[in-house]
Amino acid sequence: MTAMPAATPSPRPAAISAARQELAMTVQEVWLAYITVGGDGTLALLRRWVAGNAAIPDRDYDFIAQGLNDHFVERGQNHPVAYSADTG
Amino acid sequence: MATDPRSAALSALSGFLVSELGLGDTLLRVAEVTSQAFPAARMAGIAMLDEYGQVRTGIYTDPESPEIDSGQYESGRGPCLDAWRLARTVRIDDMTEATADYPEFAGIALDHGILSTLSLPLIAGGEGIGALNLYSAGKHGFPEDAEDLGLELAAAAAVVLANAHAYWAAVELGEGLSEAMKSRAIIEQAKGILMARSPDMDADAAFDLLRQASQRENVKLRDIAQRIVDRRPPPAEPGR
Numbered sequence: 001m002t003a004m005p006a007a008t009p010s011p012r013p014a015a016i017s018a019a020r021q022e023l024a025m026t027v028q029e030v031w032l033a034y035i036t037v038g039g040d041g042t043l044a045l046l047r048r049w050v051a052g053n054a055a056i057p058d059r060d061y062d063f064i065a066q067g068l069n070d071h072f073v074e075r076g077q078n079h080p081v082a083y084s085a086d087t088g
Numbered sequence: 089m090a091t092d093p094r095s096a097a098l099s100a101l102s103g104f105l106v107s108e109l110g111l112g113d114t115l116l117r118v119a120e121v122t123s124q125a126f127p128a129a130r131m132a133g134i135a136m137l138d139e140y141g142q143v144r145t146g147i148y149t150d151p152e153s154p155e156i157d158s159g160q161y162e163s164g165r166g167p168c169l170d171a172w173r174l175a176r177t178v179r180i181d182d183m184t185e186a187t188a189d190y191p192e193f194a195g196i197a198l199d200h201g202i203l204s205t206l207s208l209p210l211i212a213g214g215e216g217i218g219a220l221n222l223y224s225a226g227k228h229g230f231p232e233d234a235e236d237l238g239l240e241l242a243a244a245a246a247v248v249l250a251n252a253h254a255y256w257a258a259v260e261l262g263e264g265l266s267e268a269m270k271s272r273a274i275i276e277q278a279k280g281i282l283m284a285r286s287p288d289m290d291a292d293a294a295f296d297l298l299r300q301a302s303q304r305e306n307v308k309l310r311d312i313a314q315r316i317v318d319r320r321p322p323p324a325e326p327g328r
Contacts, residue, residue: 028261036268037275037309038295059292066299070308078306083299 011087012061013052019068019081020050033067034060058084097125101244114252115147118245122220123149125241126206128229129222133157134210134249135168136218143169145221152200157221159192166193171207172219177235177242178207181228197223206230208242212250220245271310278313 020030027050031043041049041060048054049064056064061084069079100121109117115134123132133145133153143161145154145168160166167178167190180186183203186194197205202223210218220242224230230238279294289297298316302309305322315322 029264032261032264032268035265036271038272062295062299066302066309069302070310073302073306073308079303 010052010055012056013050015081015087016050016064016068019072023068023071023075025068025071030064030067033071034064035067037063037066037070039063039067061087093125093127097121097241098244101241101248111252111256112147115249116149118248119147119149119220122208122241122245123222125237126222126224126230126234128204128224128226129206130202130225131223133168133221133223134218135172135221136210136249143172153221153223156193156197156200156202156223159194159196160190163192166190167205167207168219168221171209171221172216175209175211175216177209177238178205179230179232179235180205181230183227201225203227204229206234206238208238208245210242210246210249212246217246217249217253274310274317275313278316281316 016030019025020027025033027047028043030050031039031046034041034046039046039060045054046064049056049060065081065083068081072078072080101118115136119132119134123129131148131150131153133148133150133156135143135145135157136147138144138146145157148154157166157168160169167180167186170176171178180190180194181204183194183197183205186197197203202225204224204227206222206224206229208220208222209216210220222230222238275298278298279291282294282297283289283291298309298312301307301312301322305312
């Protein structure tokens with residue numbers, strides 16, 4: 001029997017959590033930022049993504065990253081949250 | 089007609105319309121109403137989690153209240169924290185005798201001339217959502233039967249607080265969604281313009297173009313989109 005390879009934790013929830021912490025944003029605020037730029041997932045789904053309980057599709061992750069980066073732009077920081085092409 | 093403090097306070101709490109006041113004002117009114125039911129109470133404060141998940145006395149009838157409570161939060165022990173954690177009333181009849189159980193809190197309370205306190209758990213839907221502290225300048229400010237009244241008022245107050253929180257969270261979400269939809273309409277319009285200019289471009293590719301411009305210019309996506317909708321050219325690069 002072949003052993004299953006250990007699952008590699010996705011860096012995406014960690015990236016979102018780090019940004020949330022720095023921006024002091026609630027999950028609901030992150031969801032609003034995501035919806036603003038084009039996302040159409042529910043708040044409940046975003047909670048699962050943020051908790052690492054569901055894989056975040058590339059397109060949705062880019063909406064989340066853009067929404068967070070827009071908040072960083074307001075603080076004078078240039079897009080610190082990586083997009084899907086850079087996070088794998 | 090309600091005449092005694094207990095009836096007056098219960099009547100005021102049960103008749104609360106949470107939409108009439110903002111969340112902060114509702115909480116303050118709850119603290120005031122509860123405090124008025126106890127003649128010996130000099131002030132009242134409500135401890136709840138703040139937006140960063142830290143316990144804080146954010147609502148008070150006197151600015152001394154958060155100063156006194158700070159001793160609890162820094163040390164992690166105090167009557168208000170115990171009332172919240174254990175979901176029961178904690179009464180201190182003589183602050184000079186509380187220095188063993190709550191040295192930090194008792195020390196600061198005595199410095200402020202507080203000699204007795206009553207801490208009430210705020211429980212809504214079976215969950216502790218905070219605690220209400222009442223402070224008296226005299227020893228034995230809150231007699232033993234005050235605990236029953238306190239619990240009765242705290243139960244009513246907790247329902248008001250939970251309703252107010254739910255109401256204002258819904259209002260806040262509604263306002264946030266309204267703003268989000270305004271920005272999103274601009275962004276979708278810009279994507280449509282880009283797609284019309286290049287028939288091979290789909291919505292995802294149009295978003296990527298906007299995103300790259302946002303990153304390149306360090307400008308919010310909505311502002312890039314607005315520029316496209318307004319048919320304004322991008323700003324000239326320095327030195328060109």
